[in-house]
Amino acid sequence: MKIGELAEKTGCKVVTIRYYEKKGLLTRPPRSKGNYRLYNEADLERLEFILHCRKHEMQLDEIKKLLEFRDHPQRDCTWVSELLSSQIEDINAKIHSLQQLKKQLKNLRSRCDGGHDGETCAIMQGLDDKESCCAVEDDLLKLLGSHKH
Amino acid sequence: MKIGELAEKTGCKVVTIRYYEKKGLLTRPPRSKGNYRLYNEADLERLEFILHCRKHEMQLDEIKKLLEFRDHPQRDCTWVSELLSSQIEDINAKIHSLQQLKKQLKNLRSRCDGGHDGETCAIMQGLDDKESCCAVEDDLLKLLGSHKH
DNA sequence: TCTAATGTCTATAGCGACTATAGAGTCAAG
DNA sequence: CTTGACTCTATAGTCGCTATAGACATTAGA
Numbered sequence: 406m407k408i409g410e411l412a413e414k415t416g417c418k419v420v421t422i423r424y425y426e427k428k429g430l431l432t433r434p435p436r437s438k439g440n441y442r443l444y445n446e447a448d449l450e451r452l453e454f455i456l457h458c459r460k461h462e463m464q465l466d467e468i469k470k471l472l473e474f475r476d477h478p479q480r481d482c483t484w485v486s487e488l489l490s491s492q493i494e495d496i497n498a499k500i501h502s503l504q505q506l507k508k509q510l511k512n513l514r515s516r517c518d519g520g521h522d523g524e525t526c527a528i529m530q531g532l533d534d535k536e537s538c539c540a541v542e543d544d545l546l547k548l549l550g551s552h553k554h
Numbered sequence: 555m556k557i558g559e560l561a562e563k564t565g566c567k568v569v570t571i572r573y574y575e576k577k578g579l580l581t582r583p584p585r586s587k588g589n590y591r592l593y594n595e596a597d598l599e600r601l602e603f604i605l606h607c608r609k610h611e612m613q614l615d616e617i618k619k620l621l622e623f624r625d626h627p628q629r630d631c632t633w634v635s636e637l638l639s640s641q642i643e644d645i646n647a648k649i650h651s652l653q654q655l656k657k658q659l660k661n662l663r664s665r666c667d668g669g670h671d672g673e674t675c676a677i678m679q680g681l682d683d684k685e686s687c688c689a690v691e692d693d694l695l696k697l698l699g700s701h702k703h
Numbered sequence: 704t705c706t707a708a709t710g711t712c713t714a715t716a717g718c719g720a721c722t723a724t725a726g727a728g729t730c731a732a733g
Numbered sequence: 734c735t736t737g738a739c740t741c742t743a744t745a746g747t748c749g750c751t752a753t754a755g756a757c758a759t760t761a762g763a
Contacts, residue, residue: 409739419740424721439729441740462655465720489663496656500649506611507645514638558710568711573750588758590711614749 406444407437415452422452430455430469463492555593556586564601571601579604579618612641 412419425431426442431451434442454475458468467488474485561568574580580600583591603624607617616637623629 407740418722420722421720423741428720437729439740441729459720460651460655486663489659493656493659493663496652496659500652500656503645503649503652506609507642507649510638510642510645514635514642556711567751569751570749572712577749586758588711590758608749 406449408442408444411444411449411452414449415456417452417456425452425455425465428465428469430465430472462496555598557591557593560593560598560601563598564605566601566605574601574604574614577614577618579614579621611645 406414408419408422411417412422422431426433431448434444434448437443451472454472455468458471463471470488471485474482555563557568557571560566561571571580575582580597583593583597586592600621603621604617607620612620619637620634623631623634
């Protein structure tokens, strides 16, 4: 299997596959007469593993460790559990901050709905209006803070 | 106000402030005799705006557009609303995928809890055991897919 | 007043995880 | 036998910083 086929099967770009090889995540495969990389099923599974980990936002050096573990499953795996725990924590924090963010953006958008003809922007109007302005969350105020208020 | 003071007041690093200037988000401020940048309150508010947007994961070129709009509020603001909508959508997608990911990682971790002495890893054991293995979600199987199964 | 510490300046290089480009070689179909 | 698609290597660019080097400015203490 040449690199293009591997790319197609996995949905990973050709350049990215070569990049993973350069970074030591994929081993250098045998070459054809014409110096083309030749992959087998094991390589495909290894790449799928990598891509799966990447979907999980793992970093390449963490994935590398996981691959080493995969290659030598008899080794101690305590750290794997720890790695997962710290990633789960990271994810919790990320979700929380995204939810906050979403709330704020929705709030902001609601001030600027329904398009606009040219002269008076709902966001700016809202912020010029002290009443409605101060009803909005603190963060929102800061976001366009320098306007008269 | 010198750059260090601005940095302290906003919680933004000095280098980052200079970086924002280079990228055209902050205008080049006047200089002191000794060639130090001198900022005023408006600069501070502008920087806070930028930082707030960054907290919202906006990209610098988007923020730049928002700043231009802030500088010329009479312009059409339809695109602002559209920008916000597309960002809210992005966030929804991100939250969803993070939640999926978290479920998978938790599931995976549960196979590798309680440490390990050296010879038999719970993850690998679980995956070697066809019964328990196939009870796990599809994605998890793939994650350590090349193991006997 | 001198000196040492701190702050600021510019320019450049590095990070992670790719992505794009250039220029060459290889292969299969018409 | 040529055209076009694929592959090769090497290098530079992306984004949003961060780190480093080496020089100049300012400030506090002796």
